[in-house]
Amino acid sequence: MAVTIRQIAELAGVSRGTVDRVLNNRGGVSQEAEKTIKRIAKELNYKPNLMAKALANSQKGTTIGVLVNSGGNPFFDKVLLGIAKAQEEIAGFHIKVKKVELTGYNIEKQLYAINQLVDLQISGLVITPINDSTIAEKLNEVNNKGIPVVTLNADITGIEKLGFVGCNYEKSGQTAGELLGQITQGNATVGILTGSNKMLGHTMRVDGFQQVIEQSYPNITVARILETFDDDQIAYEQTKKLLLENQSINALYYCAGGIDGGIKAVLELGYAHKLKIITVDDTDNIKQYLYQGIVNATVCQQPFKQGYDAIKLVFNKLIYNQLPEKKHLYTQNEIKVKFNLD
């Protein structure tokens, strides 16, 4: 059998309590005892029994708070599925998940929701934060209360956190650029429809895309970069304007929300199948566009995995006191075409 805390106690000639104190840095132990106990533990290659740890800790009635800006954003459908899956899995550990969904990016509302969750005595928080200093302050406060924080899909600067789960946005853009380069065989005039220049993820995608075009595809020109603010109606109008004003455009890169609106414009103008179109993510509508050959390829970010992993990260910390290896857990930028959806 594996070595236990009890064996160490016997060998060191102390009680199990003392061993526990040393091995978990609870303090209040003599230098001497600490040294011998640590030595013995190392010699015997002691590995705490996680099941026992978990069981002993299980009185606490744990709830994980989840706060996502998923309202009206179909991208989050799969993130939520991932969260639900994780929730189901950890139900056997009697851990609850309290989920709050917000629409839009209102700082006040997000602050309020965080406070609400904290008042509910959550033991961990998963959040898609707005990149704002007020939020950052609040999250640090939460973290200092001993409530681990995991940022999901979007990150925020200047906070102490357990980890971030999401994609590498720059690589996402680069991948889209390379893809467009290949399918146009290096000749194209492209229009970019981004979400907002104030959203870090969006600008990083645009930058990555342009980098690749500049470095590898001299005969591809970026004609215009327009903002859609993740809104279908605006995307529709911008796309129409873009295509009508720049007849030379024969490729589009949608790197944020509002894609459905944009495609609607393309269809109305009768430009489907005439333009090469690269998008991001694979909502149900985008899948349809892929099937129909209207969208050539889309660069996805494993939304299900994002939701699932974020919860599991908190879970592992709470139950097993396990920390992630890296602070930033990047999901793959997956290129999808007609045949490798799902």
Next chain:
Amino acid sequence: MAVTIRQIAELAGVSRGTVDRVLNNRGGVSQEAEKTIKRIAKELNYKPNLMAKALANSQKGTTIGVLVNSGGNPFFDKVLLGIAKAQEEIAGFHIKVKKVELTGYNIEKQLYAINQLVDLQISGLVITPINDSTIAEKLNEVNNKGIPVVTLNADITGIEKLGFVGCNYEKSGQTAGELLGQITQGNATVGILTGSNKMLGHTMRVDGFQQVIEQSYPNITVARILETFDDDQIAYEQTKKLLLENQSINALYYCAGGIDGGIKAVLELGYAHKLKIITVDDTDNIKQYLYQGIVNATVCQQPFKQGYDAIKLVFNKLIYNQLPEKKHLYTQNEIKVKFNLD
């Protein structure tokens, strides 16, 4: 707090032992007691505490046997990393992993190795099986001993198993076909280098590829399909022959092993950058070819995840008695280009 076996016992006016017997179908309980206990459990929505279950069961000293045909096959490097990661994670549960690596596809050797592992008293088996009836028989025997079997990367027909973890080979081929269609803009003469017509995964890839070409790309011709037997030397020779005998070929699809040898031939002939090349998997060498623009894209199958998930599947069964939702856990067919590697 959540409902426990003890509460049910009190409500039913029986002992915890009896509740345990009923809830785990151990038999030896009166009809009457059984009925009331089940009713109460259902009413209270009883969910066993998995940590407690695991702890109580933890005396048994569990070892998971792993048998992979990884010898001399760089594809398996990442599968092994995934296995190692899972191994590390479950070490805290005092579960050991005993790994045996085999080279080639010799039935006798695989049988022998299975027996060896079983003699070691393993509690679960992860295997890349040869699709052969003798192996199938043996695996059924193992399964009937109460040792759950998970097939990894390759599957086998006619066995009872806990699950299969690997990719959908047909979709892999279809994806490659679509990709080639797009980057050649539908005009190409392509040579296919497969592994062996006797390997299910390989033929499924070829079939998927051809399906898509036939249905969507009338101006793409498949000139030849040659076997490499996953061997670099043979792949080298076949590629040379292929390209010299068919000067019209301007695209290649490598859908199995031996890719390094094939690329060597391409380079020697000075055809790099003149051919569009699609491969499978992303070994270190293939990554280099992508960086250099020699290979255009590769269709991968999440090897790390395959290794990791296979172990976790067995783990969840052994520790928590959890069954997978589906027998076939397909990994994504991930298209990778220069910029979305890793």
Next chain:
DNA sequence: ATGAAAGCGCTAACAT
């Protein structure tokens, strides 16, 4: 058929 109780390894409250 059923109950009682010891134990899995660790934690935490209390005692010294």
Next chain:
DNA sequence: ATGTTAGCGCTTTCAT
């Protein structure tokens, strides 16, 4: 600073 002990929820053995 250190020891003692009663759990955590479930399984299993031994009585009855």
